[in-house]
Amino acid sequence: MEDILVKGTYICSMNSIWYGNNFKLGVLGGGQLGRMLIQEAINYDVHVHCMDNDPDAPCSKIANSYTLGKLTDYDDVMNFGKDKDVITVEIEHVNVQALKELEAAGVKVYPQPHILEMIQDKGLQKEFYQNNGIPTAPFALVNSKEEIFDNLELLPVMQKLRKGGYDGKGVQAVKTEADIAHGFDGPCVLESFVDFKKELSVIVARNAKGEIKTFPTVECEFSKELNLVEFLFSPAEISEEVEVRSQELAKEIIEKLDMVGILAIEYFLTQEDELLVNEIAPRPHNSGHHTIEANLTSQFEQHLRAITNTPLGDTAIVQPGVMINVLGDPNYEGPTVYDGLDFVMQQAGAYAHMYGKASTKPNRKMGHITVINPDLEKAKETARVIKSRFKVISE
Known part of the structure; x- marks a missing residue:
């Protein structure tokens, strides 16, 4: 592999081998999304190196290397990225100018910096929809x-x-x-305001060859108090026509962006069955966590495949799934205690994912639990029982 000299610094160029000791995948961000990406990368012998400003972030204990740095700082991002083959993100709020210069020097940056720049600004997002004929409020x-x-x-x-x-x-x-x-x-x-009857999400992936695959549509249930996803399930309870339209619109968006990586598209489904794009996120997303157990390929493996320009995986549903967002109990702050984890482990088809955060605080994202079952209604029943019996508290 031949290095490239830019501004007095040697930058590592792309290696045709995307695994093993000679390939470095850099992730900006050290949270739970990066952690779950690493868990999938291990299966392919992909070495993942992370940067975050939290020394105890979820990735800190399992990354091949862990760098303390500020994601929005130009020098920190440049220094971190200069010896990486591919850089990706698990949060959008990063220094785009540094990523643009790394990209110009030969480092593969996915999603591409100009896309991150657009998505960092909700106004530019809305103008992108408007200029490209994508339905939005x-x-x-x-x-x-x-x-x-x-x-x-x-x-x-x-x-x-x-x-x-x-x-x-x-x-x-x-x-x-x-x-x-x-x-x-x-x-x-x-x-x-949109008079909607459902909130839906589609995860779509695209590699540099232009191959595109979508995951079946997910239906989200939000906490009105927190404006966060608390509960979601797949397949969504929608008509075949809406399912097809949501998939096709997701493909259209990622193609018009010319984006490489994984993209989550959040929709409103109106009372008239019209789909309106709410927001997009160019990274693994909360609405795709269930795919670890419920689909043949998880969203994290699919993102890895997309950014290494390898064949995308089959996204078919193995079993219907429900995902519960695990948040810190509103009444507790301090060292983390999982109250009811034994109960969760006793439930058939239930899979707990705790993110390894040593301390909890009100409404902090602490993990998720997926329940799969051939019968979606039974999966929902189990999920509701778990939600009533499991909580994250403190000592």
């Missing part, structure tokens, strides 16, 4: 809460910060003119 872009007064015809709206929001943060409802006083004062998206 009506919206307006504003630079301050005062500008909301110029868009009163859109009320009620969801106000979303263009940058920095995640997991329900940076999003709030503005229903009436009186609510504007409490709105975010900065660049935002105003998105009209």
Whole structure:
């Protein structure tokens, strides 16, 4: 393998061998998504190297190497990436300029930096949908809460910060003119309320050869209080027509992006059975965790296959699955205790994934539990019982 000199630093170029000691896969982020990617990578002898600013993040104990660094810092990202063959992310909030320079120097960066740059800005996301004929809710872009007064015809709206929001943060409802006083004062998206009956998600993957595969559509149930996925199941309870349309639209989006990697597309299904794209995430996603047990290929293995430009795996359902999002109990903060884990282990078809976070705090993502069963309704029943009996508390 021949190195490339850029700005006085040698940058590792792409190796045709995508496994073993001579291939380095870099992951920006050390959380649970990276952890589950590593668990799949081990099966293929792919060496994964992670960077995060948390010394005790989930990846810290199992990565081939673990670097402390700030994901948004140019120098930290450059120094981390300069000897890697491929770089990927498990969180979108990273230094794009450093990734652009690494890419120009020959390092493969997937998803590509310009895509990350667009997805970091919810306003650019909405404009991408609009410019490419992708159905989405009506919206307006504003630079301050005062500008909301110029868009009163859109009320009620969801106000979303263009940058920095995640997991329900940076999003709030503005229903009436009186609510504007409490709105975010900065660049935002105003998105009209959608009268939807279901929230759906499709995971789609694409490799550099242009091969594309989708996973069957997932139906999500959200916590209205937390604006987080608490519960999801697959296959979704939708018509065959909606299933086909959701799959085709996912393929269209990843093709128009010309993206390599895995992409989660979140949809609203309206009362008229119209699909509207809500948001997209260019990485493994919470709505794909069930695929570890419920599908022939997991979303994490599929992402690995996509970014190493190897054949994509079969995404067929092995058994219907339900995924429970495990959050820290609202009443506890401190060293982690899994209350009811023995009960979970006694349930047929239940698989616990605890993310190895040493301390819990209210509503922190601590793990997930998947339940599979040939009968989706029975899987749902078991999941509801588990949800009532298992919680993450503290000593």
